[in-house]
Amino acid sequence: MTTLYEPRYEPWDEARGAEIIAEHAGQEGATLVILHALQEAFGYVPEAAIPMAAQALNLSRAEVHGVFTFYHDFRHKPAGRHVLKLCRAEACQAAGGDALAARAETKLGVSLGNTTADDRVTLEPIYCLGLCATAPSAMLDGRLIGRLDEKRLDALVAEAQR
Amino acid sequence: MSMRIFVSRDAGAVAVGADEVALALEQAAAKRGIAIEIVRTGSRGMYWLEPLVEVATPQGRIAFGPVTETDVPSLLDALASNTPHLLRLGATDEIPWLKRQTRLTFARCGVIDPRSLEDYRAHGGYKGFERALSLGPDAILNEVTASGLRGRGGAGFPTGIKWKTVAQAKADRKFIVCNADEGDSGTFADRMIMEGDPFLVIEGMTTAGITVGATKGYIYIRSEYPHAVEAMNAAIVAARRGGYLGDKIGGSTYSFDMEVRVGAGAYVCGEETSLLESLEGRRGIVRAKPPLPAHHGLFGKPTVINNVLSFAAIPFILAEGAKAYADFGMGRSRGTMPIQLAGNIRHGGLFETAFGVTLGELVDDIGGGTFTGRPVRAVQVGGPLGAYFPRALFDTPFDYEAFAARDGLIGHGGIVVFDDSVDMRRQARFAMEFCAVESCGKCTPCRIGSTRGVETIEKIISGERVHENLALVEDLCNTMKFGSLCALGGFTPYPVLSALKHFREDFAPIPTTLQAAE
Numbered sequence: 001m002t003t004l005y006e007p008r009y010e011p012w013d014e015a016r017g018a019e020i021i022a023e024h025a026g027q028e029g030a031t032l033v034i035l036h037a038l039q040e041a042f043g044y045v046p047e048a049a050i051p052m053a054a055q056a057l058n059l060s061r062a063e064v065h066g067v068f069t070f071y072h073d074f075r076h077k078p079a080g081r082h083v084l085k086l087c088r089a090e091a092c093q094a095a096g097g098d099a100l101a102a103r104a105e106t107k108l109g110v111s112l113g114n115t116t117a118d119d120r121v122t123l124e125p126i127y128c129l130g131l132c133a134t135a136p137s138a139m140l141d142g143r144l145i146g147r148l149d150e151k152r153l154d155a156l157v158a159e160a161q162r
Numbered sequence: 163m164s165m166r167i168f169v170s171r172d173a174g175a176v177a178v179g180a181d182e183v184a185l186a187l188e189q190a191a192a193k194r195g196i197a198i199e200i201v202r203t204g205s206r207g208m209y210w211l212e213p214l215v216e217v218a219t220p221q222g223r224i225a226f227g228p229v230t231e232t233d234v235p236s237l238l239d240a241l242a243s244n245t246p247h248l249l250r251l252g253a254t255d256e257i258p259w260l261k262r263q264t265r266l267t268f269a270r271c272g273v274i275d276p277r278s279l280e281d282y283r284a285h286g287g288y289k290g291f292e293r294a295l296s297l298g299p300d301a302i303l304n305e306v307t308a309s310g311l312r313g314r315g316g317a318g319f320p321t322g323i324k325w326k327t328v329a330q331a332k333a334d335r336k337f338i339v340c341n342a343d344e345g346d347s348g349t350f351a352d353r354m355i356m357e358g359d360p361f362l363v364i365e366g367m368t369t370a371g372i373t374v375g376a377t378k379g380y381i382y383i384r385s386e387y388p389h390a391v392e393a394m395n396a397a398i399v400a401a402r403r404g405g406y407l408g409d410k411i412g413g414s415t416y417s418f419d420m421e422v423r424v425g426a427g428a429y430v431c432g433e434e435t436s437l438l439e440s441l442e443g444r445r446g447i448v449r450a451k452p453p454l455p456a457h458h459g460l461f462g463k464p465t466v467i468n469n470v471l472s473f474a475a476i477p478f479i480l481a482e483g484a485k486a487y488a489d490f491g492m493g494r495s496r497g498t499m500p501i502q503l504a505g506n507i508r509h510g511g512l513f514e515t516a517f518g519v520t521l522g523e524l525v526d527d528i529g530g531g532t533f534t535g536r537p538v539r540a541v542q543v544g545g546p547l548g549a550y551f552p553r554a555l556f557d558t559p560f561d562y563e564a565f566a567a568r569d570g571l572i573g574h575g576g577i578v579v580f581d582d583s584v585d586m587r588r589q590a591r592f593a594m595e596f597c598a599v600e601s602c603g604k605c606t607p608c609r610i611g612s613t614r615g616v617e618t619i620e621k622i623i624s625g626e627r628v629h630e631n632l633a634l635v636e637d638l639c640n641t642m643k644f645g646s647l648c649a650l651g652g653f654t655p656y657p658v659l660s661a662l663k664h665f666r667e668d669f670a671p672i673p674t675t676l677q678a679a680e
Contacts, residue, residue, distance in 0.1 A: 018180075026214065027424075027443075028442075028445055028461065029442040029443035029461070030204075031442050031443030031444070032423070032424070032425075032426055032440065032443055033423070033443075035426070036385075036424060036426065046644065057443070063444075066445050067443065067444060067445055069428030069444060070445035070602075071425075071427055071428050071446075072426070072427035072428060073385050073425075073426040073427035074426060088504065089347030089546070090347040090348060090542055090546060090578045090589070090592070091348045091504040091505040091578045092347070092349045092505075092575075092590070093505075093589075094218030094504075094505030094507050094578055094579060094580045094581075094584070095505055095533065096506075103416060105655050106488040122229060126386060127345065127347070127386075127429060127596070127600075128250065128345060128346070128347045128386060129173075129386055130173065130174070130349070130350040130353040130386065130387060131173065131174050131177050131350065131513075132175060132347060132348045132349070132350055132353075132502065132576065133209035133210075133503065133504050133507070133510030133511045134174055134177055134178050134212070134507060134509070134510070135501070135504065135506075135510075137177060144173055144176055144177035144389075145177055146174065146177030147177075147178055148179045157248065
């Protein structure tokens with residue numbers, strides 16, 4: 001459970017990056033698998049890893065960069081210490097998600113998609129956690145929270161700021 | 163003998179405290195010296211009652227809910243002394259909301275331990291597959307076709323025809339791909355079945371494999387579903403160990419294996435050709451059709467690509483026969499549909515029933531209206547690309563054709579309820595904005611049209627030349643609808659145009675001067 005809820009990342013290391021890439025490069029269609037594995041290890045996809053992955057997959061650097069930029073999940077720099085994702089899709093909108101998102105933005109002093117100046121919290125929108133019958137919902141570092149209300153949100157924000 | 167207690171491990175239950183309740187049960191039982199065994203199941207789908215706690219008795223399971231950590235001590239005391247408890251709901255199977263459903267696909271979900279192949283088998287799992295093995299590919303195709311099963315992802319294409327096309331294709335390799343990129347807001351049936359009955363999906367995919375001659379399968383799960391990824395991975399390992407994946411599966415001459423691939427937050431990858439691109443390790447750019455994936459799919463090979471719920475319907479069809487499935491439903495929509503009630507709703511959850519139930523029954527009767535207690539004003543059916551329906555259309559039966567006839571779609575069966583505080587201009591704007599953000603960028607109507615759509619709706623909201631801009635939005639929607647390559651650009655007009663048509667008063671309020679003159 002701890003790995004799911006409390007991400008702790010390694011600092012970027014070229015040899016370690018090469019090892020991760022080599023571990024997955026043999027699979028068919030490995031690009032996303034490699035990008036995921038890199039991000040899981042380092043917390044983001046270091047720019048230096050892109051040409052390394054490209055070489056291992058016999059692709060151009062531009063092709064791998066293109067894949068990297070297409071998907072919302074991949075980060076080009078580490079997120080804050082905690083990542084708070086608020087579901088902003090229709091089911092959560094219907095259940096008062098708009099006001100809660102605005103409240104989180106005010107409390108943290110950043111708009112959705114940004115990290116607080118002290119690098120503690122990254123606040124992100126997410127388009128559907130599949131918890132639409134217990135909306136509004138959120139995810140704090142991989143932990144799911146449903147039936148969000150002002151009180152629960154405030155507690156989450158406080159937890160993330162610690 | 164220890165008391166068997168069932169607590170869901172479904173993400174929706176965990177999100178409202180199921181893990182904490184399970185832990186509290188263990189601790190409180192240990193303190194009292196009561197021997198208990200906690201089985202973590204999937205969810206029954208009654209999310210307003212989660213965390214739901216069930217206790218095995220000689221008369222069947224008795225349910226309690228919604229249970230919080232603080233309820234646990236009194237709950238255990240009541241169980242130990244066999245006295246009543248405030249949260250007691252009675253026999254689970256007798257709860258009306260469950261009892262009135264027809265659970266063919268979700269029969270085991272919430273009942274069994276999703277990590278246990280033995281439990282799956284003990285509840286009829288792999289019965290369909292065993293019959294499939296005895297039937298052989300041609301007879302399986304006949305069964306699937308006769309069942310009338312249509313793609314549950316939203317497009318509603320007959321599954322039997324798709325499988326037959328792949329079966330007839332000649333190639334050195336063929337693939338089975340399961341689309342578990344359930345990105346539509348208001349839908350969670352795929353997630354529930356992957357978390358609550360993952361072997362069912364494996365059985366369905368394996369059956370497809372032996373039918374069409376494919377030996378490799380991929381299930382592409384969105385990254386927003388870490389619990390489903392974990393559950394499917396665990397089930398695949400267990401199925402392999404049990405001889406249900408790998409060489410000579412189930413003692414037959416067939417081979418089939420599969421793996422999980424995880425998406426990366428792109429909604430468009432739920433579109434089948436975009437998903438295939440993504441699986442191949444590329445940007446999720448939509449492919450033009452033809453060629454169809456059935457001929458030229460994953461890595462250029464013939465590929466069956468179906469939604470989770472389509473594969474999950476297969477084991478029942480083969481175990482009980484096509485007729486048993488086709489006997490349910492209406493018109494050309496045969497069998498059952500796992501409908502998901504979501505958003506601002508009192509009784510939200512998974513309701514599997516035969517096609518034909520009306521929207522009004524689903525929202526007012528089964529769903530119990532809004533959670534806030536305010537009147538229901540609009541419901542969006544079928545995800546971000548589905549139409550908004552007003553109360554006036556609540557007599558629409560849940561059926562592919564009936565919804566299409568009213569400019570809507572059932573999509574993946576999600577219904578999102580809004581109360582009367584909804585501003586339909588914002589919902590229309592959101593539909594365009596979502597399309598703009600998620601567009602793969604390949605075709606102009608979707609890529610540019612959605613951005614212009616956001617701008618134009620913003621002008622309407624700010625009162626700028628409202629009637630001209632409304633006409634412009636309608637025109638733009640037509641261009642997107644008929645000019646886009648896939649359903650993202652092609653169906654975004656559904657929520658927009660339905661909002662304009664059924665909730666016109668939100669867009670163009672009658673000017674106050676005219677009102678005064680009347």
